[in-house]
Amino acid sequence: MCNCISEIEKKIHDKYPTHNGKEVESVNAHVIWIFTDDGMDKGTSTEFVMTLKGQKKKHPVEVNHTYCPFCGIKYKQEDENSTTRTDSSN
Numbered sequence: 001m002c003n004c005i006s007e008i009e010k011k012i013h014d015k016y017p018t019h020n021g022k023e024v025e026s027v028n029a030h031v032i033w034i035f036t037d038d039g040m041d042k043g044t045s046t047e048f049v050m051t052l053k054g055q056k057k058k059h060p061v062e063v064n065h066t067y068c069p070f071c072g073i074k075y076k077q078e079d080e081n082s083t084t085r086t087d088s089s090n
């Protein structure tokens with residue numbers, strides 16, 4: 001597994017030590033947790049939005065990335081076809 005997420009969080013923090021006149025305490029990527037053979041690790045995902053006919057409320061569908069979008073290294077996942085559905089109504 002690569003360190004892209006941590007490295008980019010640090011680069012953003014280094015580039016933006018302050019925002020709107022206030023000190024930036026931390027920068028955190030929206031991550032998903034991937035089950036690996038060694039335990040768990042951070043991964044990335046892309047959120048799609050599903051609209052149901054006749055309903056204004058949108059339902060997010062999160063699709064996990066199989067490869068790091070920054071360096072292209074394949075994420076080690078237990079389940080190769082891991083797709084997570086998230087429902088904000090809960």
Ligand SMILES: [Zn+2]
Nearest residue numbers: 002004068071
């Ligand atoms: Zn990477």
